[in-house]
Amino acid sequence: xxxxxxxxxxxxxxxxxxxxxxxxxxxxxxxxxxxxxxxxxxxxxxxxxxxxxxxxxxxxxxxxxxxxxxxxxxxxxxxxxxxxxxxxxxxxxxxxxxxxxxxxxxxxxxxxxxxxxxxxxxxxxxxxxxxxxxxxxxxxxxxxxxxxxxxxxxxxxxxxxxxxxxxxxxxxxxxxxxxxxxxxxxxxxxxxxxxxxxxxxxxxxxxxxxxxxxxxxxxxxxxxxxxxxxxxxxxxxxxxxxxxxxxxxxxxxxxxxxxxxxxxxxxxxxxxxxxxxxxxxxxxxxxxxxxxxxxxxxxxxxxxxxxxxxxxxxxxxxxxxxxxxxxxxxxxxxxxxxxxxxxxxxxxxxxxxxxxxxxxxxxxxxxxxxxxxxxxxxxxxxxxxxxxxxxxxxxxxxxxxxxxxxxxxxxxxxxxxxxxxxxxxxxxxxxxxxxxxxxxxxxxxxxxxxxxxxxxxxxxxxxxxxxxxxxxxxxxxxxxxxxxxxxxxxxxxxxxxxxxxxxxxxxxxxxxxxxxxxxxxxxxxxxxxxxxxxxxxxxxxxxxxxxxxxxxxxxxxxxxxxxxxxxxxxxxxxxxxxxxxxxxxxxxxxxxxxxxxxxxxxxxxxxxxxxxxxxxxxxxxxxxxxxxxxxxxxxxxxxxxxxxxxxxxxxxxxxxxxxxxxxxxxxxxxxxxxxxxxxxxxxxxxxxxxxxxxxxxxxxxxxxxxxxxxxxxxxxxxxxxxxxxxxxxxxxxxxxxxx
Amino acid sequence: xxxxxxxxxxxxxxxxxxxxxxxxxxxxxxxxxxxxxxxxxxxxxxxxxxxxxxxxxxxxxxxxxxxxxxxxxxxxxxxxxxxxxxxxxxxxxxxxxxxxxxxxxxxxxxxxxxxxxxxxxxxxxxxxxxxxxxxxxxxxxxxxxxxxxxxxxxxxx
Numbered sequence: 055x056x057x058x059x060x061x062x063x064x065x066x067x068x069x070x071x072x073x074x075x076x077x078x079x080x081x082x083x084x085x086x087x088x089x090x091x092x093x094x095x096x097x098x099x100x101x102x103x104x105x106x107x108x109x110x111x112x113x114x115x116x117x118x119x120x121x122x123x124x125x126x127x128x129x130x131x132x133x134x135x136x137x138x139x140x141x142x143x144x145x146x147x148x149x150x151x152x153x154x155x156x157x158x159x160x161x162x163x164x165x166x167x168x169x170x171x172x173x174x175x176x177x178x179x180x181x182x183x184x185x186x187x188x189x190x191x192x193x194x195x196x197x198x199x200x201x202x203x204x205x206x207x208x209x210x211x212x213x214x215x216x217x218x219x220x221x222x223x224x225x226x227x228x229x230x231x232x233x234x235x236x237x238x239x240x241x242x243x244x245x246x247x248x249x250x251x252x253x254x255x256x257x258x259x260x261x262x263x264x265x266x267x268x269x270x271x272x273x274x275x276x277x278x279x280x281x282x283x284x285x286x287x288x289x290x291x292x293x294x295x296x297x298x299x300x301x302x303x304x305x306x307x308x309x310x311x312x313x314x315x316x317x318x319x320x321x322x323x324x325x326x327x328x329x330x331x332x333x334x335x336x337x338x339x340x341x342x343x344x345x346x347x348x349x350x351x352x353x354x355x356x357x358x359x360x361x362x363x364x365x366x367x368x369x370x371x372x373x374x375x376x377x378x379x380x381x382x383x384x385x386x387x388x389x390x391x392x393x394x395x396x397x398x399x400x401x402x403x404x405x406x407x408x409x410x411x412x413x414x415x416x417x418x419x420x421x422x423x424x425x426x427x428x429x430x431x432x433x434x435x436x437x438x439x440x441x442x443x444x445x446x447x448x449x450x451x452x453x454x455x456x457x458x459x460x461x462x463x464x465x466x467x468x469x470x471x472x473x474x475x476x477x478x479x480x481x482x483x484x485x486x487x488x489x490x491x492x493x494x495x496x497x498x499x500x501x502x503x504x505x506x507x508x509x510x511x512x513x514x515x516x517x518x519x520x521x522x523x524x525x526x527x528x529x530x531x532x533x534x535x536x537x538x539x540x541x542x543x544x545x546x547x548x549x550x551x552x553x554x555x556x557x558x559x560x561x562x563x564x565x566x567x568x569x570x571x572x573x574x575x576x577x578x579x580x581x582x583x584x585x586x587x588x589x590x591x592x593x594x595x596x597x598x599x600x601x602x603x604x605x606x607x608x609x610x611x612x613x614x615x616x617x618x619x620x621x622x623x624x625x626x627x628x629x630x631x632x633x634x635x636x637x638x639x640x641x642x643x644x645x646x647x648x649x650x651x652x653x654x655x656x657x658x659x660x661x662x663x664x665x666x667x668x669x670x671x672x673x674x675x676x677x678x679x680x681x682x683x684x685x686x687x688x689x690x691x692x693x694x695x696x697x698x699x700x701x702x703x704x705x706x707x708x709x710x711x712x713x714x715x716x717x718x719x720x721x722x723x724x725x726x727x728x729x730x731x732x733x734x735x736x737x738x739x740x741x742x743x744x745x746x747x748x749x750x751x752x753x754x755x756x757x758x759x760x761x762x763x764x765x766x767x768x769x770x771x772x773x774x775x776x777x778x779x780x781x782x783x784x785x786x787x788x789x790x791x792x793x
Numbered sequence: 794x795x796x797x798x799x800x801x802x803x804x805x806x807x808x809x810x811x812x813x814x815x816x817x818x819x820x821x822x823x824x825x826x827x828x829x830x831x832x833x834x835x836x837x838x839x840x841x842x843x844x845x846x847x848x849x850x851x852x853x854x855x856x857x858x859x860x861x862x863x864x865x866x867x868x869x870x871x872x873x874x875x876x877x878x879x880x881x882x883x884x885x886x887x888x889x890x891x892x893x894x895x896x897x898x899x900x901x902x903x904x905x906x907x908x909x910x911x912x913x914x915x916x917x918x919x920x921x922x923x924x925x926x927x928x929x930x931x932x933x934x935x936x937x938x939x940x941x942x943x944x945x946x947x948x949x950x
Binding site: 121122123124284285287288289290291292293294295296297298300301303309334352353354425426427428429474475476477478479508510511688692695696697698699700703721722723727728729730731733735736 | 809812813816819820821823824825826827828829830831832833835836838865866867869870882883887890891894896897898899900901903924925926928929930931932933934935936937938939940941
């Protein structure tokens, strides 16, 4: 049976391309619209994120995806504290996928309604994503939720709502507003002993003008922020009731298994589905431009039938490309081109000409898949003139827009059901999730019941957008006294996070340039983006320089960080906690790395040994983080543990290779990750500098690879310049004294 | 026909004998707490109990569980009978998961909890090495240090 091909929306290079329509910069007051659309009974929105009912139940709408980073809890704490709410009265809801809760609003539009305190404007202006790209999206990424949404929108909303409730109480009680105080979701008039709950005042307060520039609390006034409050999403995650995208279920649901072109960018040539169609439960075989899918009454039946479809894909010029070709191309690129400027200070080239000594090293890292535990999936119920969508996404609004665009529907006709995400790590942002969203939509358009498209683990791993493979050539110049005088770095691009390849160290001449690293392999953000590869490179090479200079790598860093007290402080705290410089267990070594990323400063010290088979064992990682201040210290610790283990998986085992144009790995045995047995002890020290809150989802990932390989160098004398570590054989041949 | 009990309820299903228990539980019975992670028994997200012992349901055909008692995460508290603490209806291991704030994304945790519950029944006071050998589930969020702490706390309770 042949099915006519549907129009296929080709992925665009712009984040969320095609969905930036229908946005109006001017709109009715935000919370009055929320009151029209999102309330029932006595509920009233006082400001856009805060709804209060007569019984004093306070609902906080969180406009970000919960992927385990604790964002529902952390952002609610920020709003609730400024509101002077009783945490026990707080109910947390995922904000719906409507433009009222788009990122653009959160940073700019919200400022228009209340005004953002001047001190916070720099945050708004350096948002992780360009404003134009986020206006109609709801992205959770860039470790930005607390830094931007929390510091600007949520705290301001809480403070503004508190002011409006105070004003309503002053009118009701006919007393001056400055005689009133707030505490535990009540307004109190101490002189007369009167007290009213926020619930009693909500209806009046909702009619008032929101104040411009409400005053935010000083840290000394916090009652909720700064506490290790339990996360609200955890209870549902221990009894099986938490809903993820893949859990969408209805009795009439159909299931799709899909096979996409194994070589990226090629097209489907022929399909013979005769045998597959004879299997029990199989409804249809759908042909799309770059893929085919089997739709059946169970996923297992669809997947079995898929294996029986005899299909071919068109030949492509990429069919013969393998990782060795890509490596050779990158090496050639670095040999022949000087690249374009990333950073130039002084004259590193000239310094290399006159150097007494030069150290040169070539580093590289492979492509990496995200391998989130929940395989990519999307359920679409197409109803002709409307659609419903269920999927785990880091961008609800953008994903709804994508479905609308593929299905040819107005965005207002797409109802989006947000669920918890079974891991994100960048995999579930627009463009990276587009292949599952687009295909699921096109498949579902052939039916009038919900169709759940699931990528198998193999599909997920082989159809990802990968952490880029990168090569980096370094040269360092030394003078006759062994002082380093120049840092010279050339690496394959692209640069996605400017500054990730820069170093904080006081080296007088620096030349950092980028050459073309484009291949046919799709790439995208992976937890900590460019920092993941760049920190391995820079923190390894600075270790090499320290060793060449004959200075202890810790002291060497401290010496060159005089202008960077926050880097220095986290190094000092981690070193002291790890017992650096003290007697270590025989056969163990400590390796150090430090990196600033996403507004946080992180130092990690890895304690490593070799086991009896000469394989590296990471016993313990001691981490110090300066994230300004901690909204919820337990969530901070959890994110540090998570970031370290995610980075350690990549450092030890992670490698996606290309063979004949396609990804060679398919499932966890080929793409091993850290498990219980390979998971180190982790000790976290939070350094509270009092600076602006830093990001947490990503900053612990970058330093771990270099911390481990720097320890391995001390242990064995072997310098690991390419990852993963498991590709290397070690022996205690030539240990370096731990100085 | 496949006949087996899930969380105490008998199911008679008109399905192929080779259908993996995972998909019978999720797609035929409609219990979604048990997760699909890899399909090859590598990650453990699909772990359920058969007669109290942890198995990876993604590679267990329903023909192998004919007439047996299956427990999923939804039925764990009841199956362990009377160990419920606060909040009501949780087994001690589930409560420990809240106390230690273990789940992050939470997708692997149904399987992790089922694996640990069965493991502790057989190893009431495990060493770290025994935990390493006995708990092989994958958690991409890296909850392992907290899982280890919770296991020791449960052993010492």
